[in-house]
Amino acid sequence: MSTATPQAAPCALPLMLDGKDASASPSPMLPVEFLDNAAAAAWLGVSAERLRQSRSTGELAGVPAPEFLRLGTRGRVRYRLSTLRAWIEEHATPCAPRGPATTAGQ
Secondary structure, three states, X not given: OOOOOOOOOOOOOOOEEOOEEHHHOXXXXXXXXXXOHHHHHHHHOOOXXXXXXXXXXXXXXXXXXXXXXXXXXXXXXXXXXXXXXXXXXXXXXXXXOOOOOOOOOO
């Protein structure tokens, strides 16, 4: 008979920010589906301050800002990863490759 070691729920993976394991910090681990402001900003490629401001202005990069959630009595902000993916798909501009570079005179 073997004894099983308890494992974390599949959705409670450590969040990686700037190459550091966020679970080493005092903040609790976040489910992968929900990102705090810093993680969502990093995922989108914008500054945390710009994403924070977008919640007040309602605009990010010239388009409507992504939807967010407020949790608990302190109003902690979280972004659903699925919402951020959908926001990018909705507001992305498809670009075609330019093709091979040509040299003038050939």
